Every structure is written in C-alpha cells, then in structure tokens.
Amino acid sequence: MTTFIVRRLLQLPIVLMAISLLIFGMMQFLSPTQRAAAFVKSEQQAQHLDLVIRQYNLDKGFFVQYGTWLKEVFKGNLGYSKTSHEPVLTTIRKRLPISAELALANFLPIMAFGIWMGTIAAIHRDRWIDQFVRVFAVVGWSLPTFVLGIWLLAVLYGHFKLFGIDRAPADILVAFARGDLKAYTGFITLDGLLNGRPDVTLAGLKHLFMPVLTMTVVASAQIMRVLRSSMLDVLNSDYVRTARAKGLPERVVNLKHARRNAIIPVVTLGGLMFAGLLNGIFFAEVIFNFAGLGQWSVASAVQLDFPAVIGMALLTGVIVSIANLVVDILYGIVDPRISFQ
Amino acid sequence: MHDDLDTREREPWYRSKTFKRFRRNPLAIVGAVMLLGFVVVALFAPAITAPQLAESRTARPCLRDLGVKRTEVVSALRNPLNKIFWKAVLTPPESCYSIPRASYSPLPKPPSEKHPLGLSGNSYDILYGLVWGTRTAFYVGFLVVGISLMIGIVMGGMAGFVGGWVDNFIMRVTDVMLSFPGLVFVMIVASIFGSGLTQVMLALAVIGWAGYARLFRGDILKTKAQDFVDAARALGASPLRIFWKHVFPNAIGTLVILASMDIGSVVLSAAGLSFLGLGAPVGYADWGQMTSFARGYILGTAQGSPFDFWYVWIYPSLMIVLFVLAWNLLGDAVRDALDPKS
Numbered sequence: 291m292t293t294f295i296v297r298r299l300l301q302l303p304i305v306l307m308a309i310s311l312l313i314f315g316m317m318q319f320l321s322p323t324q325r326a327a328a329f330v331k332s333e334q335q336a337q338h339l340d341l342v343i344r345q346y347n348l349d350k351g352f353f354v355q356y357g358t359w360l361k362e363v364f365k366g367n368l369g370y371s372k373t374s375h376e377p378v379l380t381t382i383r384k385r386l387p388i389s390a391e392l393a394l395a396n397f398l399p400i401m402a403f404g405i406w407m408g409t410i411a412a413i414h415r416d417r418w419i420d421q422f423v424r425v426f427a428v429v430g431w432s433l434p435t436f437v438l439g440i441w442l443l444a445v446l447y448g449h450f451k452l453f454g455i456d457r458a459p460a461d462i463l464v465a466f467a468r469g470d471l472k473a474y475t476g477f478i479t480l481d482g483l484l485n486g487r488p489d490v491t492l493a494g495l496k497h498l499f500m501p502v503l504t505m506t507v508v509a510s511a512q513i514m515r516v517l518r519s520s521m522l523d524v525l526n527s528d529y530v531r532t533a534r535a536k537g538l539p540e541r542v543v544n545l546k547h548a549r550r551n552a553i554i555p556v557v558t559l560g561g562l563m564f565a566g567l568l569n570g571i572f573f574a575e576v577i578f579n580f581a582g583l584g585q586w587s588v589a590s591a592v593q594l595d596f597p598a599v600i601g602m603a604l605l606t607g608v609i610v611s612i613a614n615l616v617v618d619i620l621y622g623i624v625d626p627r628i629s630f631q
Numbered sequence: 632m633h634d635d636l637d638t639r640e641r642e643p644w645y646r647s648k649t650f651k652r653f654r655r656n657p658l659a660i661v662g663a664v665m666l667l668g669f670v671v672v673a674l675f676a677p678a679i680t681a682p683q684l685a686e687s688r689t690a691r692p693c694l695r696d697l698g699v700k701r702t703e704v705v706s707a708l709r710n711p712l713n714k715i716f717w718k719a720v721l722t723p724p725e726s727c728y729s730i731p732r733a734s735y736s737p738l739p740k741p742p743s744e745k746h747p748l749g750l751s752g753n754s755y756d757i758l759y760g761l762v763w764g765t766r767t768a769f770y771v772g773f774l775v776v777g778i779s780l781m782i783g784i785v786m787g788g789m790a791g792f793v794g795g796w797v798d799n800f801i802m803r804v805t806d807v808m809l810s811f812p813g814l815v816f817v818m819i820v821a822s823i824f825g826s827g828l829t830q831v832m833l834a835l836a837v838i839g840w841a842g843y844a845r846l847f848r849g850d851i852l853k854t855k856a857q858d859f860v861d862a863a864r865a866l867g868a869s870p871l872r873i874f875w876k877h878v879f880p881n882a883i884g885t886l887v888i889l890a891s892m893d894i895g896s897v898v899l900s901a902a903g904l905s906f907l908g909l910g911a912p913v914g915y916a917d918w919g920q921m922t923s924f925a926r927g928y929i930l931g932t933a934q935g936s937p938f939d940f941w942y943v944w945i946y947p948s949l950m951i952v953l954f955v956l957a958w959n960l961l962g963d964a965v966r967d968a969l970d971p972k973s
Contacts, residue, residue: 432956437948565812591818592908599822606815
C-alpha cells in the first residue's frame, strides 16, 4: 500500500507537467504581444511591451518560453487579471475558500442521498419506491444544473422570497469586509462559530441550501443508477444467499454484506464525478451569485482575460490530480481484494 | 462461396434479440417518440415560423438570402412544391438562425396571437428561437459527437491495435482528459480564441474523444482475442488486413450506437456554455442563450414576481430538459438492450 501511494505520488508531477504543457501549448496561439499583456499591470508598463517580451523570453523558442513561464508559475507569478484588477494568485487566494465551502457542503449530501436512494431501490426491486428512484434518476440526469438552478431560483427565491442569493446577507458580508467579523478560515459557516456568532453560521447555511439542493438532485442521479445496478448484482450472489441462510437479520445482510461490495463501482465513478462536480459548482456560483472562483473565471473567459483562465486551469489540474490520487487510495481501502503491486 | 454463406446466416437487424429487447422497453418508445417530435420541428422550422419571418423587419436578411419576397413568405415556405421550401428546409442560410425582433423594447411581452409564446427581453420572438433552436441543437450534437467519435476511433484504434508504449501513452492521455473538467477547457479556448458557438463546438469535440477511445480500445482487445482472428492470422493474413477486415467491423458497431446516445449530453453542455455567455451570441436561436435571459428577470424584478415573465425562461429551459430526456431514455434502453445482464 505504501509503495503504491509513493509511486502514485511520483506520477503526480508528470501528470501536472503534461497538463501545464497542454495549457501552455494552447497559449501559443496568441501573439507574443498578447501574451506579454498578461504580465502588464499599468499604463506605463503597457508602453514598454517589448521590454516585457524580452524579460519573459516571449520571442524565444517553445521550450525556452515554457521554462521561463514555469519558473514564473513556481514563483507564484501567474500574471495579472483584468477582470479582478489584481494579480491572478491574489484573486485565487481570496476566492478559493468561497468555492471550497460550496464544494464541501455539496459533497456529503450528494454521496449520502445517492447511496441511500440507490440502496433502497435495489432492496425493494420493482416496488413503487424502486420505480420512483429510477424515474428520479433519469430525470435528474437529464436536468442540467443551470436549468434546475434557474427554476429553484425563480420559485424559492423569486416567488416565495426564501433562502436568498449570494453566500450571506449583505450586512454580514459588509461586517466581514470592515473587519467587524474576523475571517479566520474564509468559510462563512465556520467563521460564524469562531466569532461566536451562531446566527452568521445559520445565515450561511441558509444561503447554501439552494445550490446544494440543485447539485444534489443533479449529481446524485448517477450514483443512484450505478449503486442500484451493482447492488442488484450483489444481492443475487452466492455469499448473500449464504448470509441469509445463516439466519442473519435482513438489515445486516443488506448493509454489511451487500452494500459494502456494491459500493466499489461508485468509488470508481467518484474520480469521474469529481470533474462533473467542479463543472456544477461553476454554474451554481454564477446562478446563485457566489463570488467564488467559478464566477470570476467565467467572467474572465467572456472578457478574454486569459491569464485568469490559465491560472484557474492550472489550479483545477492540481486539484483534479490530487482528487484522483485520493480516489485510487480509497479504492484500496474499500476493496481489500485489490493488492497494489 | 464464403460470402454466400455469410449473408444467408446473418439475420436482419430488426429481427435480432437486441432490437426486440429494445422495442419491448416502454421508456424507449417514449424517448423515440419525443425525439421524432424534435426531428419534425427541426425539419419544418421554416414552415412553422413563416409568419414571424414575414412579420419582422429584422428577418429581412434571412428572406433576402432565401430569395423570397416578404408578401409571399408564408405561401412559399408552407408549400412543399415550391423550390424555396426545400431550400429553407435543407440549406437555410446562416442569417435565419438569428431570432427576429418585433421591436426594440427591452421589456418582455406575454404570449399574443402574433407571437404565440411571447417576446423575451429586447423583443426576441420566443417561438422562433425555440423552433430554430431545435435545429441548432441537432446540428451541435451531431457535429460534436461526429468529430470526437472520429478522433476517438483513430486514437482508440491505434492504442488497441498497436499496443505497447503507444497504448500506454494514449491511455494516460485519456486519463488526464477524462479527469479534467470540460468547462475549464472550454474557458481556455474561449479566452484565447474568443467566445462563439464554433469555438464551443470545437472545444467540446476535442474533449469528448477520450471516452470513445477507451471504449473502442476495449472492444478491439476483446475482438482480437477471438478465435476467428487467430484463424485469419494462421491463414497468413497481414496485420492490416486482420484489422480492417476482421477486427474493425466487429468492434465498431457498439461504439457508434453508444456514442450517438451522447448527443443529448453534448447539447446540454453546449446549452450550458451558451447560458454562461461563452457560446452562441445574444439573439442566436439557441436554448441555452435564451435561458440566460431568465436570471436577470428573476434577480432584477424587485418590483414584481418572476412569474410575471414566466414565458421567457420556462419554455427554453423546458426544451433543453425534454431534448436531453428523450436522448437519455433512448440511451438507457439501448444500453440495456446491448447488455442483457443489467
């Protein structure tokens, strides 16, 4: 197991290298002047673009350029974002907690709801609850995040004036900006508790409700489908029959013998689902007005602010690679039959 | 002689067990009927929207490109004997894809006799956008899936047939492609080449091939292990002949069917990108772009309920959901039919 983790960790830089080469290769479609604009912060600098080009070797060969660029990236210089009017790294640092809070808040409900419904459907095969779950899964799978988001926004927020958009009411955000409330972690829900203000936490949770509901309906559909079909396979297997024959209670058979094995394909799916989850968070941020990374990078892409998008892509590459590593390790924990040699 | 035997023994596809399983699935029928509806709407888009074309000033470029006078639009576009009818159905000019505007008023207007589904913000005709948007959806879906399928077949074929380090390399590339969120890739493309439907379609096609490559590689490896391939090799067939004559035809079928079922999700992605403002420009007949009108009204209507303008966002978003649902129902049934175990 340890050797496997070490080997996978050694693979990580190679994958990251490949992603960065791909991203840098895409940037070659821009002229050196355009690429130099990524590092320009002010009007005066814009008048000396040729200096910038020379400083970052933008007129040299591909690998010299790549080397210079990579060195700058490691130094934390990702360029300057026109959209947020500050260095890309500063914006990423500021907005990362907001997106991370949203992502973490989504993760548990999606997994729990998907696994729970998938199990129930398989146990009660062809009964009405199973039919309901199957219809729910197909419909949820067909509902795009942005359509369901818009519908919920219109009905719950627009009509019934519930929950609210943005990540907290304006007065709380102002209090954070003025420093009346200290942002220890950047997570509204946690900071509320750390400041001794449970009402802030409650408000944060209330504002998380709509995005989480949207993404849970959309994203848990896939888990339900996979878990249901693998659970049906397992329920028909010999060892489950043996367990029943031994006289074990139904609950133990279903949860201990069947579901533990049925969950393996869900973990396999987990790596792929993660990419979808990130996509969903981008939409959720735009629709529900969360000032996170997704909202910023979408606005940047529309305004041709490529340093911001490239910075975001690099960050995504790192996150996705680490997530895949975690999924691989989880795979070994969930399924002890797999030996990592 | 050998060929004779072959044709006599092969049953037609519509009598196969797989097709029977497919046909007996009620959800498959529902999906197929819904899809058929969309095909009809897409095909007869010019005839359905002829009154709107005749009505609006902003539809003039479309009429000019079709070569039809304003007064005879309706009669020409609804008469299958007319040459212009067929021109509009088969090769409509690009200008017909921009939604005509009734006026320049920024406020939406509820459904009326002239505009059966109402006018959205800036007076774009909603019915026109929905009907021509069906065409956009099919166009985007088929083109994107077609291109990624071609890349996927080439890459997967190479990986499966050549094997060795080529296989290893291509599979590592697909690993990276599959785990990287497509939206971020599209954003890179949009920030470098500008936003637009063409860029979005190209980006989606470039992302999409990885899954097909893996599937095709797996099918090739499965086919390669079968006895008739060994037999061909024993008879002295060259590797290329084995690939083209024996492996390729047997491995390709499932892939093409499964890939075509992805059209729904591709259209969904494209609509989402248009919604974010990275795809089709404002005023282009595209469901995602039309749905994005909604957000402003919901968030901005402090003076009224968002249901005042329900027609602006209900119809386009419903079209997306129904279209994707139709493909997914069909896709589910196809997968079940191909894999009797599940």
